[in-house]
Amino acid sequence: MAKTRLITRSGSQRVPFKYCSRDIDRHGNERFYLRLPGMPKYRMTSAYLDEAGSITQAFTEEYHRVLAGDRGEKTVPISRLEPGSVRWLVETYYRSKAFQSQSPATQKDKKSVLNRYCANVGELPFKKIRKSDIEASQMKRSDTPGAADKLVKYLKALFNWAITADLATFNPANGVTKIHNSPGFHTWSEAEVARFRAAYPVGSMARLAMELMLNLGVRRSDLVKLGWRNLTGNRIEFSPEKGAGKYTQSLSLPVTDELREVLDAITHDQPTFLITEYGKAFTGNGFGNKMRQWCNDADLPECSAHGLRKASATILAEAGATEHQLMAIFGWSDSKMAQHYTKAAQSKRIIDAGFERRKTYVAHKNVPLSPVRDSGEANQGKNDEKTTSEE
Template sequence: MKVRIKYVVEDTDRHGNVRVYLRKDGRKIRLHGLLGSPDFWREYQAALKAPPKKKGEPKTVPGTIQKGTMRWLVAQYTASGMFKQLGAKTQKDRRATLERFCNNVPKGKTVPDGELPFDQLQPKHLRMRRDALVATPEAANTMLKALKQVFKFAVLYEHLAANPAAGVEPLKSKGDGYHSWTLEEIEKFEKVHPVGTTARLALALALYTGQRRSDLVQFGKQHVRGGWLTFTQFKGRENRPVRLELPIIPELQRILDASPTGDLAFLATAYGKPFTAAGFGNRMREWCDKAGLSDCSTHGLRKAAASRLAELGCTEFEIMAITGHQTSKEVTRYTKAASQKLRAESALAKLTGTKS
């Protein structure tokens, strides 16, 4: 038999989750904890003592954020200067990541992660949440990175004494991420898309500058000064701007001179308008598919450019001067792979008695 508790009502949200409230004197107060548990009764007694709602005071509606919950902490973080200093895309992506975390209902539980008291979350809880995404390690690590920033904010603003996510290790990613184009794949693309096409210009810009697609779409005549491409990288431009000057090598200049370009951007749509980063990514996907290169992407060309520089003997800092990386962590992967290839070639040359 179901026992009714005075003033207690249940609501079911759009996700099918049942939430319990105390409705009294015009107020509707969320109650956490398992119905009938000690935590529930403590909240119930505290809610009973809440003063009556004053005339004109806004109603408390389902979905109101309860202070002290993880969702409340996320709301404080996203309203902070720490969050607003991030780039627009980073803000959008991080909001989505944190929203997914807050809406998640762990297996065997009935309460979403966002409704849990943030000061009770421990490293083991975050590891369990991370491990639940083991099939998609990149998503798990993105979530962990976002949570570390939320808890860092909590410590800085004295909501917590320590960051429970600080020591939680990321998962190992599957493979090396985006596929790096091989020389054969580059030649195959060039055969399908000759000089004079926008596709070939896109390839040349990516390969001979080593930049991200968000930078490739902004390049235009206004960035050319005395044979150099001078620009500020799009990523991190609002809080950690990176200004680069790259020489326009003869091969890139030859392709630029032979290609149709827009007024303000080298890469233009069929209507003469600049591409958006997302639109360019979609178009590049079409160009790659036409050339039979289903594993290739724009970012893979950035990796290919860095790898080719490494194979030519460029140091990590020389490669960073081209790609704009601020740490050597990512670049080291390229130089290690190149060193392995060169050492293997040298070793086998010695084995066969030839010189490399």
């Protein structure tokens, strides 16, 4: 374990991190510990202050990493936890087949959410948790409604597993409604796609990324792994990361003309299509941040990587793709999401058909029943009648 020598300037300062404390051993070494409720204490390994007396970035990053539940290779022994506590239930869940069968990305996300929850209620007995407690935790996070609803979702999964494992008799998260009513990520419009293409020509990494997402509709976690090995003839074949632990799935998507154009313009020889400015493959989060930068630079602040996946589904649905076709293309295991797009496309077609009928009706209604004579001819006719009468 690395030791951090005492820096006297921190001696009189309070450690500005929740659950973090400082002490000095008998040799004068400064030590920092993170004591999360219901968890064994964790000794920080990063230096606290630099030579200028400022808190180091490494210490801050380690603190947030551990707070999110990532203690490196360390695992919390069940024997050191209070049996029946929320933390005990969560750690038991982590060791279950149900949890271990999920993808690494899903496991990491669930640990981040549930460990933060345990930081506040980890020592409480889980059998005393009620619906009102779940709702209180949800509302405590109402400033970030998406994160609040995600906590409820993961707690519901936790207690569903506990019921099947004969550890719980009811699920306190059942009946807790969502507070996040946002339509989600903005779907790119045709005009926004055109604007992005105008800003980034063929041959640029930004254009390649956009065309891959729009034409394949893949998740960014899969996108960053795609490369030449996935190109078979005129198709791109891969196994999606999401759901890999539950079922085996393989997608084979055709290369469109727009996608072929940008693939032919690739000049690097790296294994993945998309690479960073340092010649390395993107991570999922790293790519999301880069796409955010590209969109901002193109004056498209509402657009995002996931919005391209939604645009891809919208285009296919409006082209007449069925629910089962969308499920096959996007790797959805049920028809719920596919129905969302097909119903929206069907509604748009019905509305357009209604206005076409209106157009036809108005045009027909405005057609005169008999030819309209020239006003001069009409007046001449009247004059002729008067003349004849006088004679």
